[in-house]
Amino acid sequence: MRNTPGRWKTALGLVLTGVMLFPVYWMVNVSFTRDQDMRKSPPSWFPVDGTLEGYRAVLDQQLPYLGISVVVGLGTVALTLLVATPAAYSLAKLRPRGGGLLTFVLLIAQMIPGIIMAMGFYAIFLSTGMLNTVPGLIVADSTLAVPFAVLIFTAFMSGIPEELMQAARVDGAGALRTFWSVVVPVSRNSVITVSLFAFLWAWSDFIFASTLDGGGRGQPITLGIYHYIGNNNQQWNAIMATAVIASIPTAILLVIAQRYVAAGVTAGAVKN
Amino acid sequence: MNRVSQAPARAAAGGRRAAPRPRSGQWAAWAFLAPVVIYLVIFYAYPLYRNIELSLRDYTVRSFVQGDAPFTGFANYAKILGDETFGPALWHTTMFTMVSLVFQFVIGLALAMFFVKNFRLSATLRALFLVPWLLPLIVSSSTWSWMLNSDSGVVNAVLGVLGVEPVHWLTSPDWSLWSVIIANIWIGIPFNLVVLYSGLQAIDPVIYEAAELDGATGWRRFWKVTFPLLRPVSAITVLLGLVYTLKVFDIIWIMTKGGPSGSSTTFATWSYRLGFGNLLPAFGPGAAVGNLLIVTALIFGLIYIRVQRRRTLS
Numbered sequence: 001m002r003n004t005p006g007r008w009k010t011a012l013g014l015v016l017t018g019v020m021l022f023p024v025y026w027m028v029n030v031s032f033t034r035d036q037d038m039r040k041s042p043p044s045w046f047p048v049d050g051t052l053e054g055y056r057a058v059l060d061q062q063l064p065y066l067g068i069s070v071v072v073g074l075g076t077v078a079l080t081l082l083v084a085t086p087a088a089y090s091l092a093k094l095r096p097r098g099g100g101l102l103t104f105v106l107l108i109a110q111m112i113p114g115i116i117m118a119m120g121f122y123a124i125f126l127s128t129g130m131l132n133t134v135p136g137l138i139v140a141d142s143t144l145a146v147p148f149a150v151l152i153f154t155a156f157m158s159g160i161p162e163e164l165m166q167a168a169r170v171d172g173a174g175a176l177r178t179f180w181s182v183v184v185p186v187s188r189n190s191v192i193t194v195s196l197f198a199f200l201w202a203w204s205d206f207i208f209a210s211t212l213d214g215g216g217r218g219q220p221i222t223l224g225i226y227h228y229i230g231n232n233n234q235q236w237n238a239i240m241a242t243a244v245i246a247s248i249p250t251a252i253l254l255v256i257a258q259r260y261v262a263a264g265v266t267a268g269a270v271k272n
Numbered sequence: 273m274n275r276v277s278q279a280p281a282r283a284a285a286g287g288r289r290a291a292p293r294p295r296s297g298q299w300a301a302w303a304f305l306a307p308v309v310i311y312l313v314i315f316y317a318y319p320l321y322r323n324i325e326l327s328l329r330d331y332t333v334r335s336f337v338q339g340d341a342p343f344t345g346f347a348n349y350a351k352i353l354g355d356e357t358f359g360p361a362l363w364h365t366t367m368f369t370m371v372s373l374v375f376q377f378v379i380g381l382a383l384a385m386f387f388v389k390n391f392r393l394s395a396t397l398r399a400l401f402l403v404p405w406l407l408p409l410i411v412s413s414s415t416w417s418w419m420l421n422s423d424s425g426v427v428n429a430v431l432g433v434l435g436v437e438p439v440h441w442l443t444s445p446d447w448s449l450w451s452v453i454i455a456n457i458w459i460g461i462p463f464n465l466v467v468l469y470s471g472l473q474a475i476d477p478v479i480y481e482a483a484e485l486d487g488a489t490g491w492r493r494f495w496k497v498t499f500p501l502l503r504p505v506s507a508i509t510v511l512l513g514l515v516y517t518l519k520v521f522d523i524i525w526i527m528t529k530g531g532p533s534g535s536s537t538t539f540a541t542w543s544y545r546l547g548f549g550n551l552l553p554a555f556g557p558g559a560a561v562g563n564l565l566i567v568t569a570l571i572f573g574l575i576y577i578r579v580q581r582r583r584t585l586s
Contacts, residue, residue: 006391006392007392009386009389009391009394010391010392010393010394012386013386013387013391013393013394013397014393014397016383016386016397017397017400017401020400020401020403020404020458020461021400021403021404023404023412023415023416023419023458024403024404024407024415026415026418026419026426027411027415030418038424039423039424040424041423041424041429041432042429042432042433043424043426043429082307083307083308083311084308086304086305086307086308087304087305087307087308089304090300090301090302090304090305091305094297094300094301094304095297095301096298096301096302096304096305097298097301099301099305102305102308102309104577105312106312107573107577108570108573108574108577109312109316111515111569111570111573112316112320112566112569113518113519113521113540113562113565113566113569114519114521115519115521115540115543115544115547115562115565116319116320116323116543116559116562116563116565116566117316117319117320118544119319119322119323119326119543119547119555119558119559119562120318120319120320120321120322120323120326121319122547122548123319123322123323123326123555124318124319124322139315140315142315143315143316146308146311146315150308174300175297175300175303175304176300179304200406200408203408204407204408204409204410206408206409206410206522206525206526207521207522207544210548211544211547211548214548222408222410225410225411225414226410226526229414229417229526236418239414239418240414240415240418243410243411243414243415246408246410246411247407247408247411250403250406250407250408253406254399254402254403254406258399
């Protein structure tokens with residue numbers, strides 16, 4: 001730390017991080033670049049003659065998409081928590097027969113490629129009229145998060161001291177009350193983690209949006225960007241400005257839940 | 273999409289601590305499980321079932337709506353196996369997966385080794401390294417698209433300074449697959465870094481001290497001590513990476529749509545193109561390709577679960 005080798009490592013670390021995050025910087029840079037400078041060679045490394053045109057275009061054209069994405073994200077979080085928390089409580093504390101099998105099924109469920117789920121959902125939504133609807137998209141997006149959520153919650157709730165459960169029981173609380181008044185409040189941190197991830201995945205989803213909501217009036221921001229690119233739009237500052245705004249949930253997740261994120265990634269992959 | 277949302281296989285082993293189960297408790301236990309079970313049946317099992325059914329029938333747009341498509345057995349599978357796209361798609365999928373995994377792992381491990389000894393700002397920088405993994409794929413893919421643009425992309429501008437002729441990254445069949453591989457490596461490094469980092473942290477420093485006394489330092493220590501001790505975590509990292517790389521769709525579709533002329537088509541994008549990419553959808557063959565993909569993913573997925581369980585139990 002105080003000696004030179006430590007300082008060298010910090011310097012090298014900064015350089016490596018800079019290289020790694022260059023594409024992110026470039027996205028921000030391009031989002032401020034004027035149209036006439038866009039095809040300049042060599043490109044400007046800094047947005048010296050910056051413009052807000054791109055962001056103005058976002059405000060003009062992309063707000064409805066952003067709104068839909070927020071709704072879909074929040075809906076996915078709600079549905080995920082509703083399904084996953086009771087299940088995890090049961091798996092962690094109530095020792096259901098067949099719980100091991102269910103956990104196994106959940107592990108497998110996470111490995112199913114999205115394109116396959118999309119095709120199945122398409123067939124079902126077509127016959128039930130849920131194609132191109134926001135609730136339909138919420139349901140599909142929640143499949144990205146539910147297995148993960150149950151497994152993370154189970155790992156967390158297994159760590160709740162048995163004495164706490166016992167105390168609730170002595171006070172005459174049944175399973176439902178224990179769940180609601182003891183387990184859920186104690187699990188606050190994992191609820192935050194799971195909610196953030198569920199929101200981010202729903203927010204980022206492209207495959208379900210493009211297959212199940214491609215013709216709808218309420219389309220999410222991923223499709224907003226996709227149409228931007230697809231229309232052979234040469235307004236790359238607007239595209240990148242939208243991308244910057246679409247990255248906001250990522251930034252929030254990283255700032256609020258930094259330590260939980262790393263924990264979420266490694267949970268299970270490595271035994272602690 | 274949740275390429276890295278692997279979750280605790282540890283929890284699976286948890287059920288083994290079989291203490292007596294009170295009979296009365298079972299009702300409550302399953303009542304709490306009921307929502308997730310119903311959910312899994314309706315939103316996982318049923319779509320999967322529909323997908324298998326799609327692959328075994330001859331669907332047209334009309335019969336798709338009316339639901340009276342004739343049963344054709346494995347005709348769709350025969351069709352895709354004989355399709356001229358099959359060979360290239362298999363090759364691209366293999367290349368995409370293997371090259372991505374090797375680079376993600378090597379770079380991730382090198383970075384993990386770098387970060388494992390704490391220094392000033394190391395925690396912050398490590399957190400920043402997560403950014404590529406957390407960004408929505410549409411954001412990273414479109415950013416890479418513009419960076420790799422033949423005429424105005426920053427990558428060609430830098431290569432130009434070095435005296436290299438402009439490369440037609442996304443528009444030439446020779447480079448399109450490499451372009452999506454590069455973007456995918458970038459996105460996958462953080463996952464490898466984080467998991468391998470925690471694996472390195474778990475190695476007891478005493479072992480290093482002992483190795484040092486035996487004169488093992490630097491590279492020797494890495495190959496003789498660190499790498500063997502890290503093998504279980506490495507296996508898990510690679511297997512999970514494999515399962516998640518096999519199904520990568522967004523990046524390729526957004527950057528190249530699998531083209532030009534099929535040069536970056538993998539099974540995932542092929543399946544999508546068959547089902548949704550044409551005016552006349554071919555749901556049957558599309559579902560058949562998807563099912564091949566799922567079988568491959570599940571094989572490696574099961575190996576992963578096995579490795580993980582053995583580790584947890586030992």
